[in-house]
Amino acid sequence: MIDVQRLRVLRAVAEHGSFNQAAAALHLTPSAVSQHVAALERSLGAQVVARSTRGVTLTPAGRIMVGAAESVAAELAHAKQQVDRLGSGRSQLTLATFTSGGRLLLPGALARLTSALPDTVVHVKESEPEDSLPLLRQGAVDLALAYHFDGPLPGQLGPNSSLTWTPLLDDPLLVVLPEAHHLASRARLDIAELATEPWVLGCLKTEAYLRRYAERAGFEPEVRGTTTDYFFARSLVAAGMGISLIPSIAQSPPLAGVRAVAIAPPTPTRHIGVATIRGRNHAQATTLIQALQEQAAATASTGTV
Structure with missing residues (x-):
């Protein structure tokens, strides 16, 4: 069985690009980080990182395991949120958004959400895509209103990603x-x-x-x-x-x-859209995505963009 702590360590190594920086972020020693990675490699029978004088990079096997680590972390965070919701008796929804997109789209979308699901408590975090998408992968937020330019979104959305992207405008x-x-x-x-x-x-x-x-x-x-x-x-x-x-x-x-x-x-x-965790859109998230789509369409029809 794969140890969850070893996956957590590998995620940190991937994020920081070195054992030393990952160790500092996790409050471990570099030696402990190295041992966790080596133990993970032994349990898999495959190398997950390639070490060089310029730092540490993921192997193909390592990229697969980091994706799995993100999914595990998000599932645990999601389970914690569900337990918290049971205790509060009200549905909770947390959204990360960049400033200008939130100012344009959120007021109308949240009004639609409140009308459809009046018992939902919404929490909003102001955050740029390079920060909000990692928060989404970690399970700290349910959705991320984000954007990208010509290239791919931060977080490397794609067929193997844990995230899905719904374009808005x-x-x-x-x-x-x-x-x-x-x-x-x-x-x-x-x-x-x-x-x-x-x-x-x-x-x-x-x-x-x-x-x-x-x-x-x-x-x-x-x-x-x-x-x-x-x-x-x-x-x-x-x-x-x-x-x-x-x-x-x-x-x-x-x-x-x-x-x-x-x-x-x-x-x-800028291409604006909303990112979610693949396969985990509960009723509140699905309703808000639909509300954002409706608000984006209304905004486009008025010639704002």
């Missing part, structure tokens, strides 16, 4: 310019036309995304400022500090002194 990024900018009257811009412009950005991931698109267009963007708040970034644009790249749904509330202009294809886009 596409959120194109717009160029935000000072109102008096000579390009502000355009209906659409090619990103190559912005090669000489200074930039201020409201998200570090948006900066990485801009740099990829700029590289394709043959220029290196001059980034003069980064923030963690899209409204602040738009305020800096209004002050004439530069231009910005901001998702459509983060253009609210309106701000005087700026204008948002669409980008010609290929248009940078």
Whole structure:
């Protein structure tokens, strides 16, 4: 029988990429971590990690076992939640969400959920996808409202993943310019036309995304400022500090002194959806997913995105 503690240790090694960092996270010694991994390999008859001077990587067998470890951890957390629900007598639902998506979709969706299941107690955690999806895999939340850009979601969703992804809407990024900018009257811009412009950005991931698109267009963007708040970034644009790249749904509330202009294809886009644990959508989660889909469709029909 496979030891659950050894699976927990392997998960930590996979997450941190080294025995030393995994040991620190688990409050164990590196030697103890190494012994747990070696014992797991003996019980499986297969190598689960490959060691090198650059750290530790998972073997194919190791990736399978980490997936199993995530499933076991999520099942135990789910069982604990069910026991807690029995004690409280009320249904509990925990959702992780990124800020702009939650602000746009959650109020209407939660109103629908409350109307359908009035006894459900909802808990909301504000969290970006790189944090919310691990929380989901660990069983700390029931759903994660998240997004991704061109590439895959954090958490490596796929046929072997424990997570499922329900798409909700596409959120194109717009160029935000000072109102008096000579390009502000355009209906659409090619990103190559912005090669000489200074930039201020409201998200570090948006900066990485801009740099990829700029590289394709043959220029290196001059980034003069980064923030963690899209409204602040738009305020800096209004002050004439530069231009910005901001998702459509983060253009609210309106701000005087700026204008948002669409980008010609290929248009940078965030893909928004909700992630859940495969095969474990209880009535509350299923109802909320449906409510989010309805709210996303209503939002798209009004032209917000």
